[in-house]
Amino acid sequence: IEEPLIFETGRLDVTGVDLYAQEETPARLGGLRRRTAPHLPGLTEPEAVRHYVRLSQKNYAIDTGLYPLGSCTMKHNPRLNEKMARLPGFGDIHPLQPVSTVQGALELIHLVAEGLKVLTGMPAVAMSPKAGAHGELCGMMAIKAALRARGDARSVVLVPESAHGTNPATAALLGYRVESIPARADGTVDPEAVKAKLAPDVAAIMLTNPNTCGLFERDIIEIAEAVHAAGAFFYCDGANFNAILGRVRPGDLGVDAMHINLHKTFSTPHGGGGPGAGPVVLSEALAAFAPLPWVVSGPEGFDLVENADKAGGAHPFGRMTAFHGQMGMFVRAAAWMLSHGADGMRQAAEDAVLAANYIRASLSDLMSLPFGDRPCMHEVLFDDEFLDGTGVTTLDFAKAMIDEGYHPMTMYFPLVVHGAMLIEPTESESKASLDLFIATLRDLAMAARRGETDRFAGAPRFAPRRRLDETRAARQPVLRWSAPAPVGPEPARDAAE
């Protein structure tokens, strides 16, 4: 059964929210009362519940199957964390209540902040950024502020070809010119290539480590030292922190700023696209420029520094957002950290790396590895060479996975590899689950090799929808529902609006 839009079934005179009656006093709206009601149909609770339950059933989710998206870290989201975030003492407090009434909340933020500092080996952290890209922006702003503070107007940011799109977008947003660094044949960054680019106008380099090819940048310390020697800063994209959690501290690699996706490494749920949280750890050199606000712990309890005049010796560059960051995500991340502990977090990283390598080793005979059959970190990158001559594309291959009950892996990213397929299993999959996934991919790879192109070109067949026409969507954008135009003599539905 197809599920209609609420605008097609809801009625303007229906509401699913009863409110109490009360005596009315004259309004004081200064003549600005709304003149026409919005076209917002209502559904009663039975209708709304069914509508959204049925819509939900059209989604794939980590709770329904392995979600092998590289660079996205779709791991299990513990239910305790959801429960904790809903405690009234966390979920039902206002960001501008007196600090005396939110001491536990400030302590929670402090707890997470301290944990991130220990895990990264960095001296400071800015908690307010609302997602990874926001964290990147925050980190790069801190770099810009630090450069300014020393009167240094640098204009270039170096970004490897394999970087996430957010990296160049962030740099550009701040007015930097982006210069690309090509990848070495082995998929990592060549320190010599970096050094060659390190002119005096380079403000920073933005590196992802482990990188988006699933490899640890083995020359990262040399790169960091060269960057620092050139007076530039080292921004690290922390999207892949899951691979090294508890095993490697970015602070020991010479990182100056790195955002941490709490919705990846620390397992706050993705929610179909958000919300996330992107705290940024900062080096000694950048710590003083961290944005407002932050939590401080003192003898009389916790306090919030919300304004520059209370910032002590620091020089906050400004404010990233209203209020204090993604509290709801902090609670979940705290629960995850406490549940795993130092031992469990290290084990999680190891299991994630182990799982990716297990997939690599189990598929290397059938699928092609662009950088050879060598250990990867928590994600393994294949290219489409093994599909050469089969008539099957990376896209076809990925869509065929849907028919086997799996979400596709990340495709065509990173851009440095032709027809990339980036697979990240995470630590939450059992060996049985990995084995079934491997068997499925082997079966598909062999089917492609055998020339069973029908199985690929037409996929998916067993999903709520066949392949969707994305070109049409972009060429003739329909971005909202509109009442259909009147047809013939009958008045159109809702035409009265």
Place this chain on the structure above:
Amino acid sequence: IEEPLIFETGRLDVTGVDLYAQEETPARLGGLRRRTAPHLPGLTEPEAVRHYVRLSQKNYAIDTGLYPLGSCTMKHNPRLNEKMARLPGFGDIHPLQPVSTVQGALELIHLVAEGLKVLTGMPAVAMSPKAGAHGELCGMMAIKAALRARGDARSVVLVPESAHGTNPATAALLGYRVESIPARADGTVDPEAVKAKLAPDVAAIMLTNPNTCGLFERDIIEIAEAVHAAGAFFYCDGANFNAILGRVRPGDLGVDAMHINLHKTFSTPHGGGGPGAGPVVLSEALAAFAPLPWVVSGPEGFDLVENADKAGGAHPFGRMTAFHGQMGMFVRAAAWMLSHGADGMRQAAEDAVLAANYIRASLSDLMSLPFGDRPCMHEVLFDDEFLDGTGVTTLDFAKAMIDEGYHPMTMYFPLVVHGAMLIEPTESESKASLDLFIATLRDLAMAARRGETDRFAGAPRFAPRRRLDETRAARQPVLRWSAPAPVGPEPARDAAE
């Protein structure tokens, strides 16, 4: 993808529950320590969540579609009610805490009890029965106790042919001989037939009203009077109370005892088969025999009468169950009652009756009504006459509904009608939902008429399973998982157990 059993994927050395370590002291088990571990494999949380989420996806539910089961009242379950039942002050209190620490809980039970008394017009209610059948047992025990108290050892209970199976089963459990009353041609009970059976050894009559043909027993007062005149009692099966809620009080019909399914009329969720709650309202004549325990309200607050010596002038017949009844269901029912109010409950009954009659009127030209095209209550009964000669059975017809996205209606019940199909839409369906359901049934009825037998005989096709072999299940019962027998030279899985 097929979902295996936990016994096939779980491992005996895995647990998804971490517990704290502590110093151990010597055990004091008196030599009764377990000698062999049970074969209970564990799953970690990621595995368990995925397993049960995927299993859930194989179920139909009221949240996913209209559930037209006659006599089962599958209506919307408000989410507020679930939230309220989980308040620590209701969900996390022990039945044997001091009554001084559970005053709010006793008040809640009192609130529901008083509400049920008002709605039924009855002077007393026994709250402890755990489901409808348990309530029947309670009501019939009260009747037996009342008869005993007057030294009257009657041995027969009259039950109409159309009754729910629980009615005769309950009577038999108490040692009564069950005598059947045939239905009148119009589907209701003939008072003359009852009077003919009303010998001095008749203890009670058990009637369902509205009855299972979806009809209000129009001579019910006459029947009640005859029963009382014969010194017998009138037990009313309250499964269909939803039809008359707030419009007719059973107390005004001469009922002596009636159970109320809180999981039907008062919308506590069915949960795949339970739990329910079956409070029993009692007439003046039976009130003194109500079972222990009950709540009393006094000047110093609420108290629990748990023992006969505190029962005042009453003569409780005994105890139906440990503790005080289905508190979790009481909270949900209270929320439902308060939310609807006197006006909303009456409206709910009217809408339920309206919906059933709308279906009747919309299908009467294509499907056959055994008792003619006259108003029904909250459920409408069709028979299989309209399928005569089509080669399609009631079962086929019902299973074909699955392929159209609907749960089948109640089939082959009541027994008084050939190939019965009993449809109860409830008040929670919108007109659009009813119209779609009607259109689907019309389409199926016409397909049957057109002889499209393939569409029926093979149904369902689009369900997690095709038709299941129930005969095989009963003839060679496999009621639990067992480790497969060893095959060949390899040691069998889990054979070490």
Place this chain on the structure above:
Amino acid sequence: MRYLPLTEADRAAMLAKIGVSSIDDLFADVPRAAWRTDPVDLPKAKSEMEVERLLARLAGRNVAAASVPFFVGAGAYRHHVPASVDHLIQRSEFLTSYTPYQPEVSQGTLQVLFEFQTQVAELTGMEVANASMYDGSTATGEAVLMAHRLTRREKAVVAGNLHPHYRAVVENLAEMAGHEVEVLPPVPVGAEDILGRIDDTVSCVVVQSPDVFGNLVDMAPIAEKAHAHGALLIAVFTEVVSLGLIEPPGAMGADIVVGEGQGIGNGLNFGGPYVGLFATRQKFVRQMPGRLCGQTVDAEGRRGFVLTLSTREQHIRREKATSNICTNSGLCALAFTIHMTLLGARGLERLAEINHQNAVKLADMLGAVPGVDVLNTAFFNEFTIRIPGKAHEAIEALARKGVLGGVPASRLYPGEGLDNLILVAATEINTDDDRAAYVTALEEVVG
């Protein structure tokens, strides 16, 4: 009204289609004497916010177990239930589905029941289990009726230390059905002579372990004697977690094992809903009450599950059914199954071990309070103490000090001379602080 989708316009259109002029016409069969024109005398509809406020106020008048040092047991036990359990049982497809009579669209519920039955059988050491009963007490009543059917005898012998509520349920059912039941007096310390009551007229012996006072009972000799006389042993437990550590009744010769499953997966809920467990031997299965889920195949030969052996049940057999039970404790059984699956044998054993350890620690601490004696020698997570004064007064006094210290035996056994005894339960939720608070408070109360 937020739960009623029909609008006035819808209602008018529907009445028109039906061909009547008002809703009253559809109630034409209602006798005028019972015809009500006005709503009943209850308050009008309330908004969600108002209902929430009202009920939260009532809830706030109760002392939640989590908010105090908590040691109450006697048939219901507070354990930590993983958050994922409540999340999963609230899945719409589990919560709002009906009894799985249509197996093609109920495989989720059915497979869960199959897993549940297997888990219960494994835990109790029995061959088969049903798909749940209301609770432990009603399961015990049903077990006695089943024993009567199997033995064609009508006399049950019931141990004195069976939970008094369970005893009352059995007595009531037996008495109402015209059967005989012989109940021994309670024996908080020492053994009772139940063996001496078993003869060829007895259908079954009902014995609980751990019993209501917390004592562990070796049932093997009772089973032996019962079987020698053609009687059955019905073993009862109220704390299912005990089966993680103590020998299961099946291994001691029980014929029917019944008990309360609340302790796994389910909260205290002020006494309900709970989940009755019911297991027996394969050969007795056709006399078993309640629903059963069985494995079969579908039309394409794929494994699937159905409710089966329903010729035992009331909806098929009517007055010849093995029980009148219909609605059972499906969702509570689901919670049990999920929690049990998370635990596994290893987690269950560890859980039981911690319970026992905490009980041992607490017993030693309370026993060291001047004037207080611990009565039990062998116990699992519950034991009985004797105090100098009236137990029910002490419990009230403890409650005023913010400690819920257990159940006075006199509440369960009024007028049976057990006025100085408190049943005390310890579980994994108790901390060192909880135990210390209890000791301090008890010292003050009895001092």
Place this chain on the structure above:
Amino acid sequence: MRYLPLTEADRAAMLAKIGVSSIDDLFADVPRAAWRTDPVDLPKAKSEMEVERLLARLAGRNVAAASVPFFVGAGAYRHHVPASVDHLIQRSEFLTSYTPYQPEVSQGTLQVLFEFQTQVAELTGMEVANASMYDGSTATGEAVLMAHRLTRREKAVVAGNLHPHYRAVVENLAEMAGHEVEVLPPVPVGAEDILGRIDDTVSCVVVQSPDVFGNLVDMAPIAEKAHAHGALLIAVFTEVVSLGLIEPPGAMGADIVVGEGQGIGNGLNFGGPYVGLFATRQKFVRQMPGRLCGQTVDAEGRRGFVLTLSTREQHIRREKATSNICTNSGLCALAFTIHMTLLGARGLERLAEINHQNAVKLADMLGAVPGVDVLNTAFFNEFTIRIPGKAHEAIEALARKGVLGGVPASRLYPGEGLDNLILVAATEINTDDDRAAYVTALEEVVG
């Protein structure tokens, strides 16, 4: 560990398959200088029960809004969210799914986004809306950047009564990107001369209504002047419920409407996560930041939804993207959509009406307290009072009396001479008792 399914045996088998002898071999590329052999200096793994206890203790140290008379607003508002909203957003298929880049298996999320975009457009009176931003403040920052792109000018004029946090975000972004921003001083009472600041160098004017002091602003004249100079009007709101009662910015000529959507469907959460709403004219859509969901058809011609116009986005356009935003507020947008769907236009209007009425009542009551003045003439559900003493001290004193009475203006505007002002918000959650408690407490505090 309960979240890690691999056993030691699994790990050994997997290492063998990989062909390495230990996990360390897989980390061979890590420089020795950064190689850690021990776990970091954090506590070891804790059981679920321990974590729950620890976090519940922290939560218990905060005063939850529901537990007191509560009147705090200034950018975040406490409304009653129906229980079904939180139930639905916790559905595994919504909660644990990724961004819907694979539309065939993400139609649930995508259809929700299409409904969300339509609802936001309708509410704001605009043509199109995106699929959400982080929150209102960052949406405002993005709106200014978008106006720069559209007008190819780089100077924004910002009303003095824009929420100071929003102002700070805009200033920071502008300053870091090298743009200019002219901010007017705050004006709690009376009008500011924003019209006078608009000239041909201005890219946009940023105006909030209701403004941070609660005043309603007629934006039509500002739009007119801005358009006359080729500038855009960016309208901002922090209380989305106001759109149920007051004229939407789209009807007053706004070109971009941004604001905070938290008030519908989302709790206070101590400031986040929230959901930024962003709507504009159809013709500007290709300069819009953030994700967009569009309607299309699948290979069989059935309607379906996809993320579209992604050539604006960073993952396609990299440094040429309209924004660097990636993860947004999907689940908060879902909560918004469900709550909005339950409300419908009728429910929303009623909700807004009650909010306004409660604010009017409260303003009259507080204004009657000796020494206290209400500054606003026209307002929605929030207003500003002037008290005799320091506002921040009064708020602390009120908190000690168990009333959370609002936000001192000086907390938002330190050192700007607004020390006697309190921003007070009233919503449907406030009862007569709440209002009376506030009056009593305030009388004591200022008396």
